[in-house]
Amino acid sequence: MTALLLEARGLVQQYDTSRGLFGRATSVRAVDGVDLQVNRGEILGIVGESGSGKSTLGRMLLGLERPHDGQVLWQGQPLPAPYSAAWRSLRAQMQLIFQDPLAALDRRMTIADQIGEPFIIHGLAKGAEAMAKVAGLMARVGLRPDQAGRYPHELSGGQRQRVVIARALASSPRFIVCDEPVSALDVSIQAQVVNLLRDLQEQSDLTMVFISHDLKVVRNICDRVAVMYLGRIVEEGPSDVIFSDPRHPYTQALVSSIPKAGTGLSHRVILQGEPPNPAARPTGCAFHPRCGAADRACALEVPVLELNRGRLTACLKLRATGAQAA
Amino acid sequence: MSFISIQGLTVAFDGTQVLHGIDLEIGRGEALGLVGESGCGKSVTWLAALGLLPGKARVGGSVKIDGEELIGASRTQVERVRGKRIAMIFQDPSSSLNPVHRVGRQIMESLTLHRGLKGQAAKAEAIRLMDLVGIPSAATRIDLYPHEFSGGQCQRVMIAMALAGEPDLLIADEPTTALDATIQAQILDLLSQIRAETGMAMVLISHDLGAVSAVCDRAAVMYAGRIVEMNDTAALFSAPRHPYTRGLFDAIPEIDGDRGRLKPIHGTVPDPRALPQGCAFAPRCGSADTRCHTRSPEPQAGREGGLLACFHPVAWAVPLMTSPQGIPA
Ligand SMILES: Nc1ncnc2c1ncn2[C@@H]1O[C@H](COP(=O)(O)OP(=O)(O)OP(=O)(O)O)[C@@H](O)[C@H]1O
Ligand SMILES: Nc1ncnc2c1ncn2[C@@H]1O[C@H](COP(=O)(O)OP(=O)(O)OP(=O)(O)O)[C@@H](O)[C@H]1O
Ligand SMILES: [Mg+2]
Ligand SMILES: [Mg+2]
Numbered sequence A: 001m002t003a004l005l006l007e008a009r010g011l012v013q014q015y016d017t018s019r020g021l022f023g024r025a026t027s028v029r030a031v032d033g034v035d036l037q038v039n040r041g042e043i044l045g046i047v048g049e050s051g052s053g054k055s056t057l058g059r060m061l062l063g064l065e066r067p068h069d070g071q072v073l074w075q076g077q078p079l080p081a082p083y084s085a086a087w088r089s090l091r092a093q094m095q096l097i098f099q100d101p102l103a104a105l106d107r108r109m110t111i112a113d114q115i116g117e118p119f120i121i122h123g124l125a126k127g128a129e130a131m132a133k134v135a136g137l138m139a140r141v142g143l144r145p146d147q148a149g150r151y152p153h154e155l156s157g158g159q160r161q162r163v164v165i166a167r168a169l170a171s172s173p174r175f176i177v178c179d180e181p182v183s184a185l186d187v188s189i190q191a192q193v194v195n196l197l198r199d200l201q202e203q204s205d206l207t208m209v210f211i212s213h214d215l216k217v218v219r220n221i222c223d224r225v226a227v228m229y230l231g232r233i234v235e236e237g238p239s240d241v242i243f244s245d246p247r248h249p250y251t252q253a254l255v256s257s258i259p260k261a262g263t264g265l266s267h268r269v270i271l272q273g274e275p276p277n278p279a280a281r282p283t284g285c286a287f288h289p290r291c292g293a294a295d296r297a298c299a300l301e302v303p304v305l306e307l308n309r310g311r312l313t314a315c316l317k318l319r320a321t322g323a324q325a326a
Numbered sequence B: 001m002s003f004i005s006i007q008g009l010t011v012a013f014d015g016t017q018v019l020h021g022i023d024l025e026i027g028r029g030e031a032l033g034l035v036g037e038s039g040c041g042k043s044v045t046w047l048a049a050l051g052l053l054p055g056k057a058r059v060g061g062s063v064k065i066d067g068e069e070l071i072g073a074s075r076t077q078v079e080r081v082r083g084k085r086i087a088m089i090f091q092d093p094s095s096s097l098n099p100v101h102r103v104g105r106q107i108m109e110s111l112t113l114h115r116g117l118k119g120q121a122a123k124a125e126a127i128r129l130m131d132l133v134g135i136p137s138a139a140t141r142i143d144l145y146p147h148e149f150s151g152g153q154c155q156r157v158m159i160a161m162a163l164a165g166e167p168d169l170l171i172a173d174e175p176t177t178a179l180d181a182t183i184q185a186q187i188l189d190l191l192s193q194i195r196a197e198t199g200m201a202m203v204l205i206s207h208d209l210g211a212v213s214a215v216c217d218r219a220a221v222m223y224a225g226r227i228v229e230m231n232d233t234a235a236l237f238s239a240p241r242h243p244y245t246r247g248l249f250d251a252i253p254e255i256d257g258d259r260g261r262l263k264p265i266h267g268t269v270p271d272p273r274a275l276p277q278g279c280a281f282a283p284r285c286g287s288a289d290t291r292c293h294t295r296s297p298e299p300q301a302g303r304e305g306g307l308l309a310c311f312h313p314v315a316w317a318v319p320l321m322t323s324p325q326g327i328p329a
Helices: A054-061 A085-091 A111-121 A127-140 A157-169 A187-204 A215-221 A239-244 A249-256 B042-049 B075-085 B103-115 B119-132 B151-164 B181-198 B209-215 B233-238 B243-251 B290-294
Strands: A004-017 A026-039 A043-048 A069-074 A094-098 A175-179 A207-211 A224-229 A232-238 A306-308 A311-313 B004-013 B016-026 B031-035 B058-065 B086-089 B169-173 B201-205 B218-223 B226-232
Touching: A004 A054, A026 A054, A026 A207, A026 A232, A043 A054, A043 A215, A054 A175, A054 A207, A094 A157, A111 A127, A111 A157, A127 A157, A157 A187, A187 A207, A187 A215, A187 B243, A215 A239, A224 A239, A224 A249, A232 A239, A232 A249, A249 B181, B004 B042, B016 B042, B016 B226, B031 B042, B031 B209, B042 B058, B042 B169, B042 B201, B075 B086, B075 B103, B086 B151, B103 B119, B103 B151, B119 B151, B151 B169, B151 B181, B181 B201, B181 B209, B201 B209, B209 B233, B218 B233, B218 B243, B226 B233, B226 B243
Parallel strands: A043 A207, A043 A224, A094 A175, A175 A207, B031 B201, B031 B218, B086 B169, B169 B201
Antiparallel strands: A004 A026, A004 A069, A224 A232, A232 A311, A306 A311, B004 B016, B004 B058, B218 B226
16 A cells, blocks of 8 residues: 655745855755655655755755745645654654764764664653663674763764664654765665664664665665755656666766776766756756757746656656557 | 776785775776775775875885876876876865865866966866856856855866866766766766867776766676776676676666666675785675685686686576677576
């Protein structure tokens, strides 16, 4: 059964920077109209170029940032305002895991104390009961009991990320946003952490949004993938097909740029032109200046994300009415 | 004669040995990849070779560039050899860009120092280099300070600076880790193109095995301060022999094929202060026996070319990918 857990409707985030390139105040549209549905128990991947708004979207899904426009619905209800009482009680069910475990941990606290902190904060357990729960969480993420008294700098990168995951699990969340959770890890340790996340998702019916620029990891762990370009979703589909049959020209370039062991550079689609800059968004389709398939219409009309030949894409050239293209 | 010849390079910090004798030869125009888990000594190898480690580091062995010995040479002599011929892109961008100087000025200084370009000529060349590495609106952003660029852009500015001197050897330490896939592809392409045009040699330090195989002729795999396997990229990637190399390959998810569980190497790298006896990889190795736990295997020339330090190599008949020639059973 696919039940909707979380839904984003027309999400927009805009940041004002005090000084632009020519000394004027400018505003940056980091996220520019995103509709997204996350089903219970699935892992949804978000990929796309640096600066395309992935982290900003993730923060808005958790209600850590109030959107400039649009709304996030949690089980059909709008998310309460950040830091309100209603938001706090919901927070225990939603967690964020991000890239740098050392920055997320307190250097002066033992890892057992840090994993147990949410029990205290959310009033879930204390004393011997809390200690038993911490031991259980540590076992679940593959940390040894003798490591309980260690400090973060005494652990390896992979072990630290396990501590962060254990702490995120302490409040029995139902939804976790992972923002580049394995980017700082070696391939060997990365595989350990990815397997752990997969196990947790299977065992406890967790729902996850997994943000990463490592497309191979995304393909492995995610059920569905959304591809972002300059604040918008340009393609969305099951991870099985999105990497084997990318349709949007940006997704095609992205997939072709994945280095494969044992092959050279020849098969790549190298993108021409300026990397995207949200402070100077091109007219029409934001990707058109770098797109090999673009024509005049692409500079004028903003394509919407819609079903074209069985795939959600935002591209005028892929539109059902112009089906002979691509 | 090799352009760079490293023999028995050792490094110790505060009495803890972290490099245990590195031997490496790099020819003119050659591209060598250096891979291995965090802490295995990839960066330290080149920082030691170029005399860039802090004073407390004890460095031994020999490093020759075009026959000229660098270990034990005077500071000015090392700087002369290094400055003229070798550029290094450091792992941490913030360490080599000066935060109080405009990036354009930093690139132009390098152009003046190495190529004698001044004024408008230096400025035009700096803009061309920034364009080349994919900085948007290079002409208008040349006067910005490093903090006004994103992390990935700073990394590209450093690449531009390193290329400004037209070096004979570029040492690129994780040059593309902060970059996303499409820009990474663009940078790797650029480096390959410059090598083809100028005959520049390159050392690419990276934990991205795909990137290494895409641009390097040869690759060395390091573990706990030693080179455990080295071969042509084609041979190494089609039939890795060291269980550690094989483990690194197996841990990478596939971009096609099934989406099953990943195969990690279990355990973690040893602490250099408490290295296990014998082969340092033995505690994590599926094929280790008592000999591996007591004696350390020496690197030996393999039957199929390359170097290998292992008592129980992975069977040659089990290639990762089908090699074009086919592998004899
Ligand atoms: N607090 C902020 N103030 C101003 N601009 C911001 C802020 N946060 C993000 N931005 C801008 O919004 C855009 C999107 O940023 P975001 O961090 O969401 O991108 P991302 O897709 O996560 O990129 P990366 O892959 O590099 O992490 C960028 O141009 C960024 O500079
Ligand atoms: N300045 C230093 N003082 C003391 N120890 C050091 C110093 N620099 C490096 N080391 C140690 O030397 C060993 C090798 O470090 P090195 O930086 O070469 O690893 P690496 O292979 O480059 O790893 P990574 O992939 O994380 O960059 C590590 O154990 C590290 O802790
Ligand atoms: Mg981000
Ligand atoms: Mg390093």
